[in-house]
């Protein structure tokens with residue numbers, strides 16, 4: 280144990296019920312001075328016969344015990360919530376069918392971050408069908424990702440980690456609307472940002488952001504994707520090279536601005552506290568980041584000691600000016616501007632970073648569709664603090680920046696929007712989605728529940744909540760997804776690791792009652808999602824070989840050849856088509872390093888050929904008109920049947936070639 284750990288933070292040999300008690304106690308202490316929102320007359324209640332439970336008690340423990348889990352099983356009825364099966368039989372005839380008939384397409388693309396799986400998932404909305412998984416920080420054999428030379432090198436150059444923890448997918452914008460070109464996502468585990476090319480639905484770039492350990496919040500600068508912003512969450516010594524290891528007060532959190540094209544980090548800003556989530560206003564001047572642990576502690580009790588933490592509003596042009604003027608220090612090749620409270624750049628009327636106090640260890644920031652307010656959900660405070668973005672510039676008193684503070688319920692984490700002036704906030708502790716009126720919240724007293732219009736139960740413990748195109752200036756309403764961290768009893772039991780539960784909720788244009796219409800088990804642990812109408816994307820049906828002409832040769836049947844490039848290196852280049860490879864066989868020598876280049880010369884959509892070489896850990900997946908390469912060493916003499924792994928025709932099984940490895944003498 281180091282002397283920075285305190286004894287009350289460690290738990291030795293607690294039995295499971297003590298763990299629950301300890302957690303409850305910890306939350307009770309934290310929430311002691313937080314009033315539970317009074318239930319509305321029409322809101323669901325948990326007053327069951329003989330059971331004196333309120334929702335807060337019930338959900339706070341995450342229904343950890345068997346009895347509670349059993350109770351939760353009835354909650355679809357008891358709590359008056361939506362569907363208690365995969366799809367609810369709605370009584371409300373205004374709710375459209377979310378099912379999409381066979382052969383028909385969904386209206387929206389949903390891009391889900393895949394959490395610890397490191398991937399992006401493409402989900403059709405409203406059907407919630409998973410259409411594709413795009414590997415990002417993970418390797419994925421079915422797409423050959425991390426197996427062909429190009430993607431393997433990209434992963435290697437970005438730190439050579441085998442996994443990532445992706446949280447916040449963001450779409451590229453032109454003129455404030457999705458242009459369907461790229462998606463970026465952060466890696467909380469290793470401080471990386473990756474880019475997915477939406478022509479090919481494939482990760483095409485990745486950067487290991489210097490000087491940070493963890494990137495959490497990730498946002499594209501509106502309206503034209505000027506930067507990708509990344510929040511360094513964990514405070515670490517700067518640089519983290521062994522200095523200051525035992526002086527946490529010297530650790531630092533950095534806000535990073537990454538060039539979306541080159542993926543280089545252009546500048547960073549050092550701040551107090553640790554950064555959490557970030558969004559930008561609609562014209563790109565302000566990047567607004569939430570922050571917890573402004574106490575700069577290293578234990579739970581230290582991190583939650585104060586009632587306030589400080590949102591950091593970064594004045595992007597002012598920071599650019601400071602960089603331009605040489606007002607920075609450079610570490611690991613990146614200009615770092617001092618944005619801490621005491622920085623000379625933060626004195627006077629136009630600080631480069633504004634610090635705005637908000638209660639209490641808040642979690643998210645989302646900027647609403649008209650760009651007027653940023654919504655900061657309180658997490659340990661039952662409120663959402665609305666910041667008036669215009670006042671960031673005009674007012675010197677941070678309190679004047681606060682435009683409203685409705686009391687929404689317990690554990691507010693994220694907020695989303697329809698196009699008609701309503702906000703929807705996820706309540707982690709209450710396991711609910713709260714709908715409220717934005718302008719009514721500006722009018723109301725701070726802490727008022729009057730702006731709350733409706734609450735619906737979700738199952739259980741939601742994190743992000745997203746409505747269609749809610750992050751644009753023109754949200755589409757209609758559907759909202761609640762990404763619930765826990766599913767407990769909602770699905771057939773599959774052992775102790777449960778799926779998450781992404782629930783589809785009908786919201787209409789904000790004029791109808793919310794209705795949970797579908798449960799959707801999700802592989803752990805999606806964090807967030809973002810939606811784009813299908814007309815805003817234009818994915819390629821086959822590869823355009825011009826797109827890789829500078830990097831790889833397109834190999835036709837006629838170009839199929841083998842070339843010795845050195846004493847123990849050889850290039851094998853061949854075509855593939857139904858149902859043969861360019862070579863029926865080829866011969867290499869024991870000890871050779873083989874670079875195999877294979878082109879799929881087909882032009883027909885959806886005819887993919889795979890190239891597997893048994894016992895050599897080689898797998899390529901090659902879409903029509905694409906070319907992939909794999910480099911490997913042949914150490915064992917013998918015959919190896921190269922085969923196609925995609926069932927491409929009736930002669931697929933016969934689509935083979937032989938690699939003959941001759942023994943060296």
Ligand code: RUQ
Pocket residue numbers: 446447495556642643692693741742743806807
């Ligand atoms: S986080 S559940 Cu987006 Cu990483 Cu809020």
Ligand code: CUA
Pocket residue numbers: 856857858887888889923924925926927928931932934
């Ligand atoms: Cu080509 Cu199977």
